[in-house]
């Protein structure tokens with residue numbers, strides 16, 4: 007799947023920006039509600055999603071709703087729908103299980119009754135479900151172009167080059183590759199093959215501790231912010247964490263700097279979470295002096311420092327659900343989840359930290375028309391958009407995932 011757009015530069019390689027990242031701004035709005043429109047209307051803003059049979063383009067959300075419900079009823083226990091917290095309301099309402107990427111992949115692995123697992127999330131999540139699920143299960147991603155701009159920032163060839171370069175220059179040869187769940191199966195496999203591990207935003211600190219028992223330094227992929235925030239929580243000074251820039255020769259640092267580093271951070275980020283700023287936090291505090299600010303650790307370290315609490319999606323949900331009635335919260339995470347938290351906690355004042363709201367454009371690609379398409383196809387005995395992972399890649403990625411489970 008080609009998702010990279012070339013940009014001009016004078017550096018050794020041509021920097022690329024995932025087109026999925028550029029698309030993030032296409033859906034930005036100042037109103038915080040983003041009700042689904044018939045697919046043909048959403049496509050008018052000139053975005054390129056997977057082609058779909060024409061009949062699904064025109065259906066209203068109500069018509070789609072009836073058709074998804076009918077197909078689901080007919081498939082019964084053979085179908086399990088997994089929904090990531092960042093999915094639209096019109097899609098998440100069908101989820102048998104809601105959760106973050108890790109919890110959903112584990113659900114796929116533990117519910118072997120379902121022959122078909124329709125993963126309403128993004129590509130790396132469906133791949134992880136494929137790796138962990140039973141062989142008889144078929145994993146389906148409703149819109150095959152639903153990728154993740156962060157995962158796209160760590161292409162396999164660039165990471166393999168960086169790994170070889172680092173092995174060539176590190177005097178002690180001591181480095182443990184750690185990848186965030188938000189990465190391709192190939193990157194997870196690279197970790198599994200080289201004594202490394204996968205982490206989530208909930209267990210990153212424990213995974214870092216595990217890795218430091220095995221080696222002197224970590225290569226952290228692909229999100230520099232989660233890596234830096236985790237290192238800072240563990241007391242690693244900022245200057246001991248350097249960024250590997252894949253567009254610069256040798257990642258942009260000297261051999262001496264890599265030998266001194268404790269954490270080498272891949273130059274990746276999340277387009278959704280890096281929109282939050284310290285200025286937004288200051289504004290929110292001026293408006294509501296008693297406000298609590300909670301952000302995801304994919305935000306910059308400056309934003310994490312200025313917040314009251316930072317944590318994974320599951321932590322954000324738990325903190326807000328358990329908060330006292332009447333409390334006010336500014337939340338730095340994806341807008342579909344923030345809106346849902348506001349609806350489900352009407353006794354609290356909950357809003358998004360960023361007044362201009364931009365949904366994750368790739369999560370947003372799971373329009374209910376795609377869900378209707380894949381479940382109706384299953385009723386007719388046709389599998390659309392099956393996710394497969396090559397056996398060798400799956401085997402090594404599974405090693406890195408199982409290491410995480412043992413932490």
Ligand code: SF4
Pocket residue numbers: 092128153154155156157188276277278279340366367368369
């Ligand atoms: S919110 Fe960020 S990390 Fe998550 S899927 Fe979207 S782009 Fe990727």
